[in-house]
Amino acid sequence: MEPRRQAENIIRSSGHHLTPQRLFILEVLEASDGHISAEEIHSRVRPHYPSLHISTIYRTLEMLKELGLATETDLGDGKLRYHLHEKGYHHHLICEKCGKVEELDEAILAPLKAALLRKHRFRADMRHLAIFGRCQGCL
Amino acid sequence: MEPRRQAENIIRSSGHHLTPQRLFILEVLEASDGHISAEEIHSRVRPHYPSLHISTIYRTLEMLKELGLATETDLGDGKLRYHLHEKGYHHHLICEKCGKVEELDEAILAPLKAALLRKHRFRADMRHLAIFGRCQGCL
DNA sequence: GTAAAGGTTGCAAACAGTTGCATCTTGGAC
DNA sequence: GTCCAAGATGCAACTGTTTGCAACCTTTAC
Numbered sequence: 391m392e393p394r395r396q397a398e399n400i401i402r403s404s405g406h407h408l409t410p411q412r413l414f415i416l417e418v419l420e421a422s423d424g425h426i427s428a429e430e431i432h433s434r435v436r437p438h439y440p441s442l443h444i445s446t447i448y449r450t451l452e453m454l455k456e457l458g459l460a461t462e463t464d465l466g467d468g469k470l471r472y473h474l475h476e477k478g479y480h481h482h483l484i485c486e487k488c489g490k491v492e493e494l495d496e497a498i499l500a501p502l503k504a505a506l507l508r509k510h511r512f513r514a515d516m517r518h519l520a521i522f523g524r525c526q527g528c529l
Numbered sequence: 530m531e532p533r534r535q536a537e538n539i540i541r542s543s544g545h546h547l548t549p550q551r552l553f554i555l556e557v558l559e560a561s562d563g564h565i566s567a568e569e570i571h572s573r574v575r576p577h578y579p580s581l582h583i584s585t586i587y588r589t590l591e592m593l594k595e596l597g598l599a600t601e602t603d604l605g606d607g608k609l610r611y612h613l614h615e616k617g618y619h620h621h622l623i624c625e626k627c628g629k630v631e632e633l634d635e636a637i638l639a640p641l642k643a644a645l646l647r648k649h650r651f652r653a654d655m656r657h658l659a660i661f662g663r664c665q666g667c668l
Numbered sequence: 669g670t671a672a673a674g675g676t677t678g679c680a681a682a683c684a685g686t687t688g689c690a691t692c693t694t695g696g697a698c
Numbered sequence: 699g700t701c702c703a704a705g706a707t708g709c710a711a712c713t714g715t716t717t718g719c720a721a722c723c724t725t726t727a728c
Contacts, residue, residue: 407675407724428714443678448715468686469714483651492649502641506660510631512622514662521645523653546694546705567685582708587685589706607716608684670728677722686713693706698699 394420397459397474404457411442415450416474425463425471461517465491479517485525492525533559536598536613543596550581554589555613564602564610600656604630618656624664631664 394416402408418434419426428447435442451472454460463471466484481494499516506512533555541547557573558565567586574581590611593599602610605623620633638655645651 402725405675405725409676409724411677441678444714445679445716446677449676452716483645483649483653485651486654492651494645494649498644498648499641501644502638505637505640506622506633506662509637510622510633511665511668512624512631512660512662513668514622514660515625516660516662519660521651521653521655521658523645523651523655526650529650529652541695544705548694548706550707580708583684584686584709585707591686672727673725675722675724677720679719679721681717683716684714687711689709691707691709694704696702696704698701 397454400457400459401453406453406457411439411446412450414439414442415447419454419460419472419474422473425465425473427469427471429469431472463518464520466520466522475517481516481519481521483525484520484522485528486522487524487528490525490527494521536593539596539598540592545592545596550578550585551589553578553581554586558593558599558611558613561612564604564612566608566610568608570611602657603659605659605661614656620655620658620660622664623659623661624667625661626663626667629664629666633660 397416398408398413401412414435415431418431422430422434428444428451431447432442432444435447451460451462454472454474455462459474460472461475461479463473463482465471465482466486467489479496481496481499483492483494484490496516499519503514503516506514536555537547537552540551553574554570557570561569561573567583567590570586571581571583574586590599590601593611593613594601598613599611600614600618602612602621604610604621605625606628618635620635620638622631622633623629624631635655638658642653642655645653
């Protein structure tokens with residue numbers, strides 16, 4: 391089933407309003423393949439909805455984060471990126487030298503999550519982890 | 530030996546100038562016990578050096594990061610914190626609900642670092658890791 | 669349908685942090 | 699000590715993001 395429909399239900403049933411602005415933002419998020427910034431969302435929505443303010447986008451993204459529908463990632467270039475995570479979580483390895491971004495499967499973090507829970511009784515919510523360092527070519 | 534002296538030598542020998550501004554900033558960083566924001570550094574330096582501009586503080590912190598002398602941490606409250614890390618690295622567990630910050634020893638990350646190097650040939654530089662989630666009381 | 673309650677929007681202003689640039693300072697060579 | 703090149707500073711302008719607030723819209727109850 392369409393993930394946007396799912397998202398709409400979750401927004402409604404959590405007591406939030408389903409506004410046209412939010413529908414446009416969800417549409418852009420769903421249509422975008424990768425990670426998209428607030429400003430990119432804005433420029434894609436503007437043709438269809440010129441008065442939609444960038445602060446509404448930030449507030450919608452904040453709400454989607456809180457509902458567990460979207461993930462925020464800091465790729466280290468000064469702006470945050472967002473994506474709906476219908477397709478499961480993943481993480482990023484970012485090379486501090488050449489800027490290359492590699493995707494990282496969630497599984498590799500499982501032992502760390504388990505250790506944090508066992509030793510610190512802390513349930514880590516690692517949906518947006520960015521790990522900086524040096525890639526193979528820049529070691 | 531005093532860590533500030535060490536830092537001064539590293540700054541000099543890396544081709545950077547040792548300016549009074551930088552000495553004041555180092556002094557504040559050394560005197561501060563925990564994690565301090567750029568604005569806090571500014572207000573502590575201002576009495577002694579009113580013209581020292583906040584952008585100089587940001588640029589000094591950037592240099593200290595690059596030289597491996599200071600660490601930047603995002604504790605999730607909208608401003609970045611800094612500390613000299615003469616005392617070894619450590620990380621943070623931050624509760625998304627109550628905001629509690631717990632320190633985390635570096636050792637717990639060793640298996641993850643090893644796995645990243647082995648499977649991705651990526652040398653992770655995890656000096657500033659903040660892990661968000663729920664603490665024991667807020668599970 | 670209408671009304672009320674509460675959530676949401678657009679706007680402007682604020683905030684943390686960064687950047688371009690002219691001026692000044694530091695460290696090194698002499 | 700003087701001179702010079704490279705680096706650093708202060709300032710103002712800018713970027714990305716957040717926030718306070720009045721006006722507005724969505725939802726639920728009737």
